[in-house]
Amino acid sequence: MKEEQITVDYQRKRRELEEDEDILKNTQRTGEQLIQETLSDIYRVVQQSAVDSEPFDRAKQLIMQVENDYHEELSRAKKQLCQQQEKLEQDYRNDLQKVNKE
Numbered sequence: 001m002k003e004e005q006i007t008v009d010y011q012r013k014r015r016e017l018e019e020d021e022d023i024l025k026n027t028q029r030t031g032e033q034l035i036q037e038t039l040s041d042i043y044r045v046v047q048q049s050a051v052d053s054e055p056f057d058r059a060k061q062l063i064m065q066v067e068n069d070y071h072e073e074l075s076r077a078k079k080q081l082c083q084q085q086e087k088l089e090q091d092y093r094n095d096l097q098k099v100n101k102e
Contacts, residue, residue: 006092010092013088042060
């Protein structure tokens with residue numbers, strides 16, 4: 001494989017990984033927004049109905065647990081994406097070295 005082709009392949013794969021990173025960032029923003037809106041909606045309903053806040057507190061705890069799980073999953077996805085980017089960089093450098101030795 002020629003150096004040109006190696007670079008073209010690398011740039012294509014790099015763009016794909018950057019698009020995946022953008023998707024993760026958008027997913028995180030959207031998820032956090034939905035969680036905050038849900039908490040606000042629940043709080044508003046509790047305030048308007050003047051009921052015991054215990055159900056709200058339980059719902060809030062459950063939502064916070066879901067939020068925590070959500071952030072952990074996003075962190076795993078980000079870590080995996082970072083590892084893919086590092087591997088791509090390493091493979092690219094190795095491929096260029098091989099071509100230059102030939």
